[in-house]
Amino acid sequence: xxxxxxxxxxxxxxxxxHRDRRNLVVHVLTAPLFAAAALLTPVAFALRxxxxxxxxxxxxxxxxxxxxxxxxLEAQPxxxxxxxxxxxxxxxxxxxxxxxxxxxxxxFARAWRGAHPSKxx
Numbered sequence: 265x266x267x268x269x270x271x272x273x274x275x276x277x278x279x280x281x282h283r284d285r286r287n288l289v290v291h292v293l294t295a296p297l298f299a300a301a302a303l304l305t306p307v308a309f310a311l312r313x314x315x316x317x318x319x320x321x322x323x324x325x326x327x328x329x330x331x332x333x334x335x336x337l338e339a340q341p342x343x344x345x346x347x348x349x350x351x352x353x354x355x356x357x358x359x360x361x362x363x364x365x366x367x368x369x370x371x372f373a374r375a376w377r378g379a380h381p382s383k384x385x
Contacts, residue, residue, distance in 0.1 A: 265346045266353045274354060274362050279371055280340045285379040288372065290334035291363055298327040298359040328355060 267273050282288060301323040308317035335342055345351045366372050 266350050267346055270353060270357060271361070274357055275365070277343060278358075278362055278366055279375060281335065281338055281342050282366065282371075283339065283375050283379055284334075284337040285376060287331075287334035287337050288376055288379065290330055292367075292372070294327045294330050295359050295363045297323060301327070302356070302360065327359070 282291065301320040304320040305317055305324065308314070308320055345354065366375075
């Protein structure tokens with residue numbers, strides 16, 4: 265099961281889970297990598313380049329892991345997933361639509377200005 269009205273739902277809750285500067289840096293560095301890998305994966309397999317396809321697929325999972333670690337730094341964790349399909353839908357939507365929208369709407373800049381500088385652990 266996928267979260268109903270996912271685009272609106274994700275946007276409504278996005279800023280509250282993206283306030284830590286370290287997490288913002290992780291996102292700004294990894295979202296473009298995810299987009300490239302998401303395009304490269306099916307193309308590589310379609311062109312019968314399984315190593316390139318596997319590398320792109322590995323990059324998708326690496327981004328997922330990096331952003332998961334970034335979200336652990338947030339005071340407000342992401343809302344629970346409803347199913348494995350919900351994980352995939354939310355993650356693809358975030359990387360390819362919601363995060364770019366967050367940046368272009370000024371949400372990233374507002375979150376950066378409102379965040380406290382990272383403190384050493």
